[in-house]
Amino acid sequence: MNHQTLLTNYLSNLHVELFMVDYNRCGADWRDLDYTPDYSKFYWICEGEGWLKIGDQEYYPAPGQLFLMPEGVTQSYSAISDQPFLKYWCHFSVKVGGINLFQILEFPHFCSIKRPELVNDIFNNILLHAKSGEVYGHMMAKSKLTELISHYLMNLDLQQITYLNMPVIEKMSAILAYIDAHIEENITVQDLARIAYMHPNYFIRFFKQQIGTPPIHYITGKKVDKAKELLTCTPSTITMIAERLGFRDLYYFSRLFKKHTGLTPTEFRKQTTRLAT
Structure with a gap:
């Protein structure tokens, strides 16, 4: 990272x-x-x-x-x-x-x-x-x-x-690297707090101060980015992509995806396919 x-x-x-x-x-x-x-x-x-x-x-x-x-x-x-x-x-x-x-x-x-x-x-x-x-x-x-x-x-x-604060920067770099490497898993605040050697409540405040958004919102955004990549570059079904990213409820995944992108996964895939042709 x-x-x-x-x-x-x-x-x-x-x-x-x-x-x-x-x-x-x-x-x-x-x-x-x-x-x-x-x-x-x-x-x-x-x-x-x-x-x-x-x-x-x-x-x-x-x-x-x-x-x-x-x-x-x-x-x-x-x-x-x-x-x-x-x-x-x-x-x-x-x-x-x-x-x-x-x-x-x-x-x-x-x-x-x-x-x-x-x-x-x-x-x-x-x-x-x-x-x-x-x-x-x-x-x-x-x-x-x-x-x-x-x-x-x-x-x-x-x-x-x-x-200006290299210990904090190195800690944040390790946290973001962990998120990137485990984005297909169920990442919890407790997991990240352990990496940072912080109490979870303090970690949430620390993360938001550094990144500008709470850790769960950041992780969700990264999962949506990964879903966009998989929808664009693989033939996997939407159900398979949702499950790969840790979403067992397909409806919840679709609703979350639309909240972040303005499109459902199906609409997003159709649009990117149309642009590629």
Whole structure:
């Protein structure tokens, strides 16, 4: 089980919240030293000069660089010339299971964007939606912020992302590997709690904090994914697939499958067969 699977799970369960967004030129007095915000920030530099310090790293951002300044990290910034930054910026939070993502993962503080017009467009849309006054405006702005986070990740080498609590990461990797290896069995919370050396009640809270969903919901989703694979790639009957995955009640299996996919197993198989021809 490599860490990329765990990273995928974290990123699939993000809860993003937008606080502020704007586009402006910094003043000559733009300056604050050694403060620790309880929100994260993106700076998208359009033009101008300035200085940032994030943790113990100092930067002189250039146009075309997207800077991530995570919450809980001591920061400083300052104008350094008579040509201060013109930039888009936003304040936001991003959590997994109620935990600040940046307490779990450490990302590079900036990336160079290959297609700056796309980031310009995303930021402009965040700003327009956030200030639109429409009932759906904030929801749309949050969706575009999620897109911005995705775009940031797309421009990184994933090897640059590091895990901040390796004992927890190794434990979660072992748990997810066990689930993958035993997905055709009846996996219980007690089984997983034993692997983690935790009481089952504490384990449920721990798993949800790390993955963003309770362990039984996660296992069910994995069983449905396996069922989709078997429906697509094997001639096994639906009854055989249900039994293989530990479902003795075919009606319950079909209902659960439809809840997750919007289709019954029969409908799913017909659709995938039609797409393959």
